[in-house]
Amino acid sequence: MELPIDLFEKLNSFSEPELQKEILKNGKIIKASKGDILIREGQYLNFLPIVIHGLLRVYQENEDREILLYYVGPKQTCMMSLSAAYFDYYSTANGIAMEPSEILVLPSHLIAEWQLKYPSWNKFILRTFKSRYDELLNAFGNVAFKPINLRVKEYFSDYVKNHGTSKIPISHQILANELGTTRVVISRILKQFEKDNLIKLSRGSIEYQA
């Protein structure tokens, strides 16, 4: 697909004109529909996706459960692919489009090259590494030490903080998939929360009252 002229209005972290030229020359844009799986566990990765608009969800699977790793929003990229750029790498996670998304795709081998040439690119790479690491470290501590009901509560307050609305459109099953547990466990916890007047339940959404 053609690379549009206004690409760098959206991806405004890449400031050097030379870098922009290289991106236009080597990148291509793909459109993903909601539900498209872009990366599978075990897949060999030789490209770097940067979200222009839309949202990707990256998660790990284990038999009948899954757990969220992180979301990739506009101007962001995916750690799996980034790891792959420097060393051979097979993905240990899955990536799926949560919304119709437009994604800039770059070949892996350019990542390291540009990183030495363009400071804004370098900063982008390092910011990704750092913030994904921090995110994961935080999630790790939560899973290791906190009971699920607390993790549900934090999920809600994070959601409300990030979305500016206290109405959370999510089913119990999906919430279980975010936190790495099962639907029944979540339903039980939510019912207790409702009794405690912490939330109001309705089909397909939860009103968080904090």
Place this chain on the structure above:
Amino acid sequence: MELPIDLFEKLNSFSEPELQKEILKNGKIIKASKGDILIREGQYLNFLPIVIHGLLRVYQENEDREILLYYVGPKQTCMMSLSAAYFDYYSTANGIAMEPSEILVLPSHLIAEWQLKYPSWNKFILRTFKSRYDELLNAFGNVAFKPINLRVKEYFSDYVKNHGTSKIPISHQILANELGTTRVVISRILKQFEKDNLIKLSRGSIEYQA
């Protein structure tokens, strides 16, 4: 402390003579005794430690428990400090010397500067980010999905693989601290393993028979 001439025989990842000169000029070496705490949770970090010899253990605490994040061996550095180099950062983990250690300490502000100038330094930084991320991702999946007895078994087989000996000198309490659980839980699991002829128990050490 004086920087010794043979430093770069031990830290042989830094190849550029200019880089070596800069390290000699700006770094200093500290000696840590076994048990010295080098980094505390909440501490503001403005230095990067690179282990010359010895071993650091980096872990998270939670009330009465703790869990291993990673070890820092010779030629390696600590993610907490590395994160700190690019953005203001307060440590979310603790670091303690497990053995008498010699550590090269560099001021944070040089990390980003050198990274643009010296490819071998850049590679060191990125390899650190990547391998620490992979490590953590693996640990995350384990904590999220695997029961503790399996995690104990994996701890043993990893240990044996890395140390080339099937005799693991560790107490039940310390093992609990590695895995984020409590002593009683570990003792119970180990006793069961012994009944299954998977290990032989003795005071202060465990013989893994795989």
Place this chain on the structure above:
DNA sequence: TTGGAAGTGTACCTTTTGATACACACATTT
């Protein structure tokens, strides 16, 4: 040599989490 610290074994009980099963409500499609 003795007293305390550290390490281990284990019993008992509670809490948390998970597995399975089933009823019913709501929504969408035919």
Place this chain on the structure above:
DNA sequence: AAATGTGTGTATCAAAAGGTACACTTCCAA
């Protein structure tokens, strides 16, 4: 309206993990 799929509530049972307590052993230092 009937059929189907998805979402939710909840009961029952089992397994995993944790908390507390205490006895006993081994080691080490005073």
